[in-house]
Amino acid sequence: MKEHVYDTVYLRGKDFEEGNVLFETWDPNARYAWDTGVGMSRFLQELKAGRLVGAQCSGCCRVMVPPRMFCEHCFLPTDAFVPLQDTGTIVTFSLCYVTWDMIRIKEPQIPIVVAIDGASPGMGIMHLLGEIEPDAVKIGMRVQAVWKPAEERTASITDIAYFKPLEQGGSQ
């Protein structure tokens, strides 16, 4: 009995050049428009107004951000939106030297998760950090949102341009 179903074939560059190895290509046309619904719509509308908002669970009293219409721990509907500050503390970060189409870059992107002031511990939003030397980023660093000008906001997470380090003595 043969070890493999197919005999082993070693391919050379020539096999590709001469069309001995063939491909079929396909360009996807997959477009969506997700209904953001009650909870997320309110969050996005508030972003457009330059504010952050969370949702409070009537069971465990957690203030959740991004807000949602139900608490995943208590399985209860949330019944109140709570205004939050646009400052917070870095939970974790990375220095990313490749773009998402895999191009190497010299100045890294700095994705962060920020625990937002006013929300329950450990709850925050994911964004990018700017106005900082990469080697100065630390877990626990205090940061603040840099908002786009009001006329450029579109009710999107990118209405916050990025977060920047909070100056010493900034609001808590």
Place this chain on the structure above:
Amino acid sequence: MIRQVAIVGVGWSPFRSITPSISYKEMMYEAAVQAYRDAGIDPRRDVDSFVTVAEDFCEGTSIFDEYVPDQLGALHRPMHTITGDGIHGLAASVMQILTGRFDVVVLEGHSKASNILTMPYITAFAMDPVFNRPLAANPVFIAGMEMQRYLAETGTPLDACGQVVVKNRGNALINPLVEFGAELTVDDVLLSEPVAEPLTRLQCADHADGAVVMVLAAEEVAKTLTDTPIWVRGIGWANDTFWMESRTWGQAGYAYLAGQMAYRTAGIKSPRSEIDFAEIDDVYAYKELQHLEALGLCRPGEAGMWTLEGGTDLDGEFPVNPSGGSLGGGHMLDCTGLARTLEVVLQLRGKAGQRQLEDVETGLAFCWRGVPTTGGAAVILSN
């Protein structure tokens, strides 16, 4: 079966052509809350496992199962997602209970079809990329070809396909859960715009959004939760070949095989006399006829005349799609089979309102996975 399994709770978010006011998560939450209230359970305490059905391309999010637990109360609990129709999910849920390791399992399916902007292209992803996709034709042509062959092989008159639409959209008029109810004539249907001849626009179900959640329980638990358990007596599923170049175009082989498996597990010898009514995939009108024949509910070639004579009407000898089916309620992607199953449950509970059938004890739900597939699943329920 080695252990009896019952549906003890059902919930839904109404089936609508668009649902811009709520997200899919909120839709699922709405259905889940209703199902848990119906079953009298707390999902954070009483559920052993969760099963959902979803197709990543329909969601626009890959590894979609990651996005499911919160709104079902399934956080930190065993759960998994199946890329199949809701009745495939039902089969998976039943099997979990049959293992003896799980007593209460929750099943969820939903559709946010209105959020897909390029639906024919998404459907085309299911076609073979080498042999079929390069032809760059809207996949609905597959239904047109299948219908052509079915009509030719069986001699079914076109009028019968038209009557399926008239019946189902008529039934939908008295079903508050759905919104494609309409008073139509056979001519309205057959003279509507051609889509992929002989298929006309009104013979194709529009898409709908919605969600269905069901709570399943092992016999001993089911009896403590409800006085009206709906027993899963038999379940079956099967696929035909994917080859469009050599499939059985006229007959739905997958429906025959799925039906036989379901009948075998339910111990049903004569489906027509042992089953009282059915909810059967009718995403295209001819499919209801083709599926009726494949499921052995009438002889090959008879479904058309049976329908024209009113045998499958709401007050006929064997009502088919009393809910209005997909033609009356919308094609709900992988939730379609659960929409069919939901109606069977409501009918068997005697809670189908104005469309309630009299003296029903056993019903069948059957789903097909839509073009270009040759896959389907059947379930038989009794009260």
